[in-house]
Amino acid sequence: MIELTPIFNAMLGAEIPFEKFSKDTRVTFFTGAGISAESGIPTFRSTGGLWSKYDPVKLASPEGFNENPQLVLDWYAWRRDAIRLADPNPAHLSITKFQKLFHDSAVITQNVDSLHSRAGNNSVLELHGNIFRERCNNCGEENGLNSDERTKIRYCHCGGMLRPDVVWFGETLENQKLEQAFELTGACQIFFSLGTSTQVYPAAQLPFYAKEHGAYTIEINTERTPFSNHTDLFIKDAAGHALPNLYEEFYAAVS
Ligand SMILES: NC(=O)c1ccc[n+]([C@@H]2O[C@H](COP(=O)([O-])OP(=O)(O)OC[C@H]3O[C@@H](n4cnc5c(N)ncnc54)[C@H](O)[C@@H]3O)[C@@H](O)[C@H]2O)c1
Ligand SMILES: [Zn+2]
Structure with a gap:
């Protein structure tokens, strides 16, 4: 596992095996409350x-x-x-850009705030429902x-x-959604874990499942999580800062 802190942001992608990836690479973005933090929406478990x-x-x-x-x-x-x-922030907006670069991609979110859709992300699977319904x-x-x-x-x-x-505490997730999430995770070659504490199961299993199934995993979080020791790349930074920089590196290497 490689850990990068913001000071290395200029060379965020230095460790990424870009040669393995092309526009046909399947990419899955898995997100939690942290990705909406910079939109001013409080997270659940952080301080x-x-x-x-x-x-x-x-x-x-x-x-x-x-x-x-x-x-x-x-x-x-x-x-x-x-x-x-609240408005979508640069992290949500970067996903829209990534999805133009990698057309075969999807977003699995634990958030209920609709900010992914409002930012123009497509194929968004809302594991925990939607607060506007x-x-x-x-x-x-x-x-x-x-x-x-x-x-x-x-x-x-x-x-x-x-x-x-x-989905509330003590409730189970819809089976069909969960199955779809595991399918998207098992089939991708790049898996992003963004702003999630990786503590609420079964969703928290997804990053580990991605790794087990051979995906290159990139975690971005302002704090370490139980997944941080397992991911290929851990970027200790705000998603709204690191993801746009990372997009530029992917764009330069893959497009
Ligand atoms: N209905 C409810 O209210 C309810 C009930 C039960 C469970 N839940 C679910 O539990 C889930 C908790 O898991 P979670 O992981 O989404 O939220 P979380 O609050 O547990 O974790 C947020 C994570 O984001 C990180 N973070 C904070 N700011 C960041 C930033 N700017 N950039 C990157 N990372 C940042 C934090 O370090 C933390 O690890 C929620 O998604 C929620 O759906 C909600
Ligand atoms: Zn009824």
Whole structure:
């Protein structure tokens, strides 16, 4: 494993085996809350992250919702408002550029904020749902989000309560999405792990799976993670700083 710090940014790509890659190389981007940090959206687990201020069990679990749905709806309305004011940052925008260079590429995100799509990324798999959708707590049917009544408790025609369409603590991911994520990961030749603490399973298994299946792995994070000792290249830096630089290096070497 090679570790680079920002001081080496001018030669970020020095260690990358560019000769192995071409425009047909399959690339998968796996992202977590850290990629949206520079858009002003707080992360979960880092110092000062959301879970250091709020109790995740009360705000992001089925039990919390059953106990106090109003509190949960208010909290999600507040987060949606904050996200609406945020813009995609240079990391999201670099992925759009990378996807023009490597046409066979996809994004697997744990984020629920839509910033990948807003930045023009394509083939985005939202593993943990999307905060701008609601679904029924009982039958699962998706329901449009009524922005005028967004903090009101509303019911589905089946009698179930409407809730944010995101994966909460203690809930399982949709099988089909998870399978697709593992397929995209197992089949790629370059795997980026960007701004994720690599601690929330099963998603956290993806970077390890990529490595096991022969991908060249690049991790960008401001802190080390459980994957940092396993990745081919670890860049200790903000994604919005390192990724645009890395794109320039790939562009020069591959296009
Ligand atoms: N509904 C919910 O609210 C809820 C509930 C349960 C789980 N979750 C999920 O748990 C997941 C937690 O995992 P995660 O990895 O996404 O978030 P995380 O908060 O656990 O980790 C964020 C990571 O980003 C890094 N980071 C911070 N700023 C950065 C920057 N500028 N550039 C690069 N890296 C930066 C941090 O060092 C950290 O490792 C979330 O994605 C979320 O979907 C959410
Ligand atoms: Zn229903």
